[in-house]
Amino acid sequence: xxxxxxxxxxxxxxxxxxxxxxxxxxxxxxxxxxxxxxxxxxxxxxxxxxxxxxxxxxxxxxxxxxxxxxxxxxxxxxxxxxxxxxxxxxxxxxxxxxxxxxxxxxxxxxxxxxxxxxxxxxxxxxxxxxxxxxxxxxxxxxxxxxxxxxxxxxxxxxxxxxxxxxxxxxxxxxxxxxxxxxxxxxxxxxxxxxxxxxxxxxxxxxxxxxxxxxxxxxxxxxxxxxxxxxxxxxxxxxxxxxxxxxxxxxxxxxxxxxxxxxxxxxxxxxxxxxxxxxxxxxxxxxxxxxxxxxxxxxxxxxxxxxxxxxxxxxxxxxxxxxxxxxxxxxxxxxxxxxxxxxxxxxxxxxxxxxxxxxxxxxxxxxxxxxxxxxxxxxxxxxxxxxxxxxxxxxxxxxxxxxxxxxxxxxxxxxxxxxxxxxxxxxx
Amino acid sequence: xxxxxxxxxxxxxxxxxxxxxxxxxxxxxxxxxxxxxxxxxxxxxxxxxxxxxxxxxxxxxxxxxxxxxxxxxxxxxxxxxxxxxxxxxxxxxxxxxxxxxxxxxxxxxxxxxxxxxxxxxxxxxxxxxxxxxxxxxxxxxxxxxxxxxxxxxxxxxxxxxxxxxxxxxxxxxxxxxxxxxxxxxxxxxxxxxxxxxxxxxxxxxxxxxxxxxxxxxxxxxxxxxxxxxxxxxxxxxxxxxxxxxxxxxxxxxxxxxxxxxxxxxxxxxxxxxxxxxxxxxxxxxxxxxxxxxxxxxxxxxxxxxxxxxxxxxxxxxxxxxxxxxxxxxxxxxxxxxxxxxxxxxxxxxxxxxxxxxxxxxxxxxxxxxxxxxxxxxxxxxxxxxxxxxxxxxxxxxxxxxxxxxxxxxxxxxxxxxxxxxxxxxxxxxxxxxxxxxxxxxxxxxxxxxxxxxxxxxxxxxxxxxxxxxxxxxxxxx
Numbered sequence: 001x002x003x004x005x006x007x008x009x010x011x012x013x014x015x016x017x018x019x020x021x022x023x024x025x026x027x028x029x030x031x032x033x034x035x036x037x038x039x040x041x042x043x044x045x046x047x048x049x050x051x052x053x054x055x056x057x058x059x060x061x062x063x064x065x066x067x068x069x070x071x072x073x074x075x076x077x078x079x080x081x082x083x084x085x086x087x088x089x090x091x092x093x094x095x096x097x098x099x100x101x102x103x104x105x106x107x108x109x110x111x112x113x114x115x116x117x118x119x120x121x122x123x124x125x126x127x128x129x130x131x132x133x134x135x136x137x138x139x140x141x142x143x144x145x146x147x148x149x150x151x152x153x154x155x156x157x158x159x160x161x162x163x164x165x166x167x168x169x170x171x172x173x174x175x176x177x178x179x180x181x182x183x184x185x186x187x188x189x190x191x192x193x194x195x196x197x198x199x200x201x202x203x204x205x206x207x208x209x210x211x212x213x214x215x216x217x218x219x220x221x222x223x224x225x226x227x228x229x230x231x232x233x234x235x236x237x238x239x240x241x242x243x244x245x246x247x248x249x250x251x252x253x254x255x256x257x258x259x260x261x262x263x264x265x266x267x268x269x270x271x272x273x274x275x276x277x278x279x280x281x282x283x284x285x286x287x288x289x290x291x292x293x294x295x296x297x298x299x300x301x302x303x304x305x306x307x308x309x310x311x312x313x314x315x316x317x318x319x320x321x322x323x324x325x326x327x328x329x330x331x332x333x334x335x336x337x338x339x340x341x342x343x344x345x346x347x348x349x350x351x352x353x354x355x356x357x358x359x360x361x362x363x364x365x366x367x368x369x370x371x372x373x374x375x376x377x378x379x380x381x382x383x384x385x386x387x388x389x390x391x392x393x394x395x396x397x398x399x400x401x402x403x404x405x406x407x408x409x410x411x412x413x414x415x416x417x418x419x420x421x422x423x424x425x426x427x
Numbered sequence: 428x429x430x431x432x433x434x435x436x437x438x439x440x441x442x443x444x445x446x447x448x449x450x451x452x453x454x455x456x457x458x459x460x461x462x463x464x465x466x467x468x469x470x471x472x473x474x475x476x477x478x479x480x481x482x483x484x485x486x487x488x489x490x491x492x493x494x495x496x497x498x499x500x501x502x503x504x505x506x507x508x509x510x511x512x513x514x515x516x517x518x519x520x521x522x523x524x525x526x527x528x529x530x531x532x533x534x535x536x537x538x539x540x541x542x543x544x545x546x547x548x549x550x551x552x553x554x555x556x557x558x559x560x561x562x563x564x565x566x567x568x569x570x571x572x573x574x575x576x577x578x579x580x581x582x583x584x585x586x587x588x589x590x591x592x593x594x595x596x597x598x599x600x601x602x603x604x605x606x607x608x609x610x611x612x613x614x615x616x617x618x619x620x621x622x623x624x625x626x627x628x629x630x631x632x633x634x635x636x637x638x639x640x641x642x643x644x645x646x647x648x649x650x651x652x653x654x655x656x657x658x659x660x661x662x663x664x665x666x667x668x669x670x671x672x673x674x675x676x677x678x679x680x681x682x683x684x685x686x687x688x689x690x691x692x693x694x695x696x697x698x699x700x701x702x703x704x705x706x707x708x709x710x711x712x713x714x715x716x717x718x719x720x721x722x723x724x725x726x727x728x729x730x731x732x733x734x735x736x737x738x739x740x741x742x743x744x745x746x747x748x749x750x751x752x753x754x755x756x757x758x759x760x761x762x763x764x765x766x767x768x769x770x771x772x773x774x775x776x777x778x779x780x781x782x783x784x785x786x787x788x789x790x791x792x793x794x795x796x797x798x799x800x801x802x803x804x805x806x807x808x809x810x811x812x813x814x815x816x817x818x819x820x821x822x823x824x825x826x827x828x829x830x831x832x833x834x835x836x837x838x839x840x841x842x843x844x845x846x847x848x849x850x851x852x853x854x855x856x857x858x859x860x861x862x863x864x865x866x867x868x869x870x871x872x873x874x875x876x877x878x879x880x881x882x883x884x885x886x887x888x889x890x891x892x893x894x895x896x897x898x899x900x901x902x903x904x
Contacts, residue, residue, distance in 0.1 A: 098695070108710065111641075120709050122655075122695035129660035134653060134696070137662055138707050232680040236660045421658035421691055425683070 051166035063141030067131025071149035072103030079115040087159035098125030133233035161261035172253025176220030181264035208257035212310035220263035239284020282398030516588035548750035566747035573737040584632035600630035614743035617735035624729040626717035638711035645703035770832035789843035796876030
């Protein structure tokens with residue numbers, strides 16, 4: 001009706017933001033990529049089986065490292081899910097980063113009973129990166145799998161995350177597929193469940209296919225040991241998982257997302273906790289992409305086009321479009337003030353339609369889900385507000401805080417002693 | 428007067444001294460040591476200087492089977508006292524020379540008076556025998572308390588002189604079991620003294636507590652401080668930061684110089700590297716290596732035993748005089764056996780039936796020779812196992828209607844109802860050979876001699892008479 005009344009050009013003028021950026025990138029590009037991924041997977045199915053066969057033939061030692069503070073309560077569940085693994089040639093290294101609860105007692109008991117191979121306790125907290133690097137010091141495996149203690153893993157997760165290394169020698173790191181375990185707990189967790197299923201999981205499949213995959217999740221990521229040693233481990237966070245992925249890319253290695261390697265995690269169950277988490281994540285974009293690794297944008301000896309595009313896409317869709325959205329909002333307010341209620345309703349309609357389409361159609365491309373997609377149907381309308389308003393506002397706040405106040409260096413996620421030093425030398 | 432004069436005179440005839448009508452035997456280093464012959468004497472005088480030999484002689488005497496030997500008063504001819512536990516605890520004193528025999532007269536009189544009051548019932552149970560010997564020795568020496576003495580040569584670290592002397596240090600755990608039994612029987616009261624931890628495999632207290640590598644049990648490891656550089660989160664041992672040019676510490680990751688601990692770096696943990704298997708660990712395991720059998724024990728799996736001080740009760744004192752006979756209750760509960768009371772009742776019925784119908788009834792026995800020594804070698808649990816094995820051999824060869832009972836812990840009585848005597852006799856021979864083969868196979872550590880026979884019940888005889896006709900010859904062996 002509206003389209004007939006105002007015409008197609010007017011429609012694009014009002015909803016340009018949706019059509020030119022959001023719909024194109026997150027529906028069209030994703031769908032086309034998913035079709036190609038499906039096709040490639042079918043075409044290369046024998047290569048995959050061959051890679052799997054070579055993995056089992058070589059049977060390399062895999063070092064599973066789990067740094068963390070006050071994670072003792074999760075460790076037994078973690079070890080149980082690791083004991084079920086199809087791939088068993090691994091050593092489990094737990095690093096207790098200055099816990100002040102019963103973590104030490106629990107882990108020592110588990111070690112004594114053979115559930116843990118190595119347990120190292122740092123009396124003083126040094127931060128996640130130092131914990132991971134301590135584990136790295138002990139690790140003897142050919143591959144290192146970094147896990148979060150509060151996650152649990154599919155019985156074939158370790159095997160599936162290592163196979164890609166045997167598919168392509170240039171793969172330096174593989175990210176696992178993180179799913180939301182507690183998606184039924186509250187509206188907040190359900191929205192994140194939807195987000196992980198759709199935007200994060202599908203988004204990473206696509207970005208991995210396009211060669212611009214940026215963050216190997218700290219909850220479940222595998223790395224080649226020789227490359228970890230070359231970059232001398234993790235740098236101080238927050239956002240250390242994204243940082244190390246960039247360092248691997250800079251070395252010229254590919255990063256792969258493996259959707260068949262599944263891990264489940266518990267996500268924040270209140271908006272307050274979620275805001276805190278996302279502020280931390282979003283600040284790291286400014287800190288690491290725009291400051292620490294800004295050299296990716298400039299021509300130099302080791303310039304890489306894929307890294308450039310990866311960064312550009314990331315910056316464009318998270319930072320620039322974020323700013324541009326406000327421009328769009330201003331444009332609408334000033335130029336189409338009388339149509340505002342209609343524009344808002346129409347936007348909701350368009351985004352909901354796109355989300356519904358993605359939920360239904362992309363489901364055909366998912367090989368493993370932990371929740372029936374039908375469960376998320378009732379949350380489709382809410383996703384507009386979640387993505388379009390809540391996450392956008394949180395992101396904006398994070399950018400401002402980091403751009404102007406370098407807030408990430410004050411984040412208690414890291415001990416103050418390390419943040420001070422990181423700030424001093426500007427990393 | 429002449430008699431009194433002779434009594435007061437010390438008459439020396441070779442190694443035998445006569446004084447106050449008592450015969451003292453002087454044991455010298457050159458003597459061929461034969462404790463069996465000591466029954467001829469009233470007192471032993473040990474003219475031996477070397478401590479280990481002295482200790483050996485005393486131990487041999489006090490652990491002898493014959494009460495006339497193990498209770499004999501022992502004095503040492505020496506001017507100085509000894510520090511050695513066994514010597515001090517199990518001898519009755521020292522005298523400078525045989526010219527000073529009058530000094531020990533009162534003590535000797537008392538010991539001999541007490542010895543004369545003691546009855547020695549024939550006891551076949553090893554456990555009972557040990558309890559009797561202990562109580563006898565304590566009573567005759569006027570001792571009320573049995574104190575555990577810390578003793579280096581003891582397998583469990585503590586020595587109960589009157590009892591432990593009967594055991595070599597590998598079997599000393601049995602001492603604690605016997606004392607517990609005696610306490611349960613009300614012969615002793617106890618007070619807690621100490622707790623000891625023994626090897627889980629051989630019950631020895633000779634344990635070497637060591638901090639070892641959790642993987643290979645080696646105690647050879649090198650400690651390394653892990654250094655954490657704050658700015659770049661590098662973690663590594665201090666050597667990573669040392670350079671060959673100067674004494675500065677430079678970070679291998681970001682090349683910055685480490686200046687101030689706590690400000691730009693710290694040492695959050697220590698790692699040990701095992702020099703044997705190269706395993707890296709932060710906490711040693713504590714293990715207790717048994718120096719006797721070599722077992723590596725986890726400390727939480729060590730056998731924990733209370734060491735108690737035992738005080739003889741009135742009942743204990745009475746038992747010391749009258750003897751302790753324990754038909755072991757444990758044995759009565761072995762499957763397929765009946766108690767002696769029931770055995771007697773059943774036998775009474777059999778005799779009655781014999782009287783009424785005049786058919787053939789036999790009663791047999793199975794006797795373990797030298798049960799006390801066998802028990803000493805096997806230990807209580809194994810001994811019980813042995814008796815159980817023998818009961819099973821009997822049960823599988825007897826008629827279901829036959830009944831089996833323990834007369835004591837080394838003698839089993841059984842009925843052989845309605846079988847011709849000659850046939851029963853040949854069955855018994857077969858059973859004996861079968862049982863002997865089984866014992867040779869299953870109990871390699873010790874030779875176990877078995878005696879089996881059968882007696883035909885006579886018309887008109889009494890139950891006790893019948894039983895006595897069997898067991899009396901056994902108790903005299």
